[in-house]
Amino acid sequence: MNTDIMRVECSHHIDASEPDAEGFYEYYYEYDIYRFRLGNLSLVVRSYSDTSAQANVLRLEEAGKSRPLQPKDLKNPLVQQAREHLQSLGKQELRWFN
Numbered sequence: 001m002n003t004d005i006m007r008v009e010c011s012h013h014i015d016a017s018e019p020d021a022e023g024f025y026e027y028y029y030e031y032d033i034y035r036f037r038l039g040n041l042s043l044v045v046r047s048y049s050d051t052s053a054q055a056n057v058l059r060l061e062e063a064g065k066s067r068p069l070q071p072k073d074l075k076n077p078l079v080q081q082a083r084e085h086l087q088s089l090g091k092q093e094l095r096w097f098n
Contacts, residue, residue: 006081007037033058036085038078043069045082047091055086057096069096 011033017026030049035042042061047054059066060073073079083094 005038006078006085008085009035009037034082034086036078036082038081041076041078043078043082045086045094047086053091054093054095055091057094 012030013033014028014030016028019025032047032049034045034047034055036045040063044058044061045055046058047056057069060069060079061067069079086094
């Protein structure tokens with residue numbers, strides 16, 4: 001397996017309450033989950049449809065173990081390639097929580 005090529009998976013999700021009698025929802029979240037893979041490292045990112053220019057890093061997975069992104073990870077080739085890919089999709093603001 002070539003570990004130099006980043007793999008990208010994207011899945012679309014809707015998390016919503018049941019609509020009321022008028023068709024309104026108590027809550028409604030529509031978003032995409034992106035999983036970027038390079039070697040044994042994965043980066044998981046979520047982007048909500050109503051804030052499509054933003055993307056939020058959820059976690060970094062290394063050898064199957066999940067951990068938060070750390071400042072040193074910003075120089076990692078996977079993170080850099082994922083950021084470039086997201087920017088090509090119009091997601092200009094990449095957020096992450098530590």
